[in-house]
Amino acid sequence: MAKLLTTLCLLLAGVVCAAAPDIADTRAGLAQLGDPYLPPAARQRSTLPPAEGSVLRTLAVEKLRRRFDAADVGHTGTLTQAQARQAGLGFVADHFEQIDQRRQGRINFDDLRLYMRERGANL
Structure with missing residues (x-):
């Protein structure tokens, strides 16, 4: 055996x-x-020049928008705090009450951009 x-x-x-x-x-x-x-x-180097200025800002906003849209599993254009947390958007989840100024329990992308602009982001 x-x-x-x-x-x-x-x-x-x-x-x-x-x-x-x-x-x-x-x-x-x-x-x-x-x-x-x-x-x-x-590592293979990129042939593109490094992004800076308005190009970098546009890329950052687009990336944030893609992450926001991916977290919006219901395709409603809004996120709940739980959806933000589940998608790994910790900043959004941690500051959700401040972002949700209308106290609806949901935020849209414009709410997020407004919150970030109020705190000095150039979005």
Whole structure:
């Protein structure tokens, strides 16, 4: 019985090893995805100039809008505090009462932008 179990374990180990991807292929794939553990010198550099000024501001607003829209699972154009928290929008969830100035229990993207502008953001 022990010999049978040993043989079975060796066979399974061979199958697992044969099914494991080649390490070099895995590293190459991760490099294309922006692997944070890849040394900076080995990373592919962007050919685009760094964003700044109004371009950077536009990119930031667009990213915030995408995150807001993704959190809006009901596609109502609004978020509840629970939806914000569940989507990982901690700043929105933590300041929800201040953002929701109409006390409706829901905020829209304009409410969020207004709150951030009142606190000095240039959105």
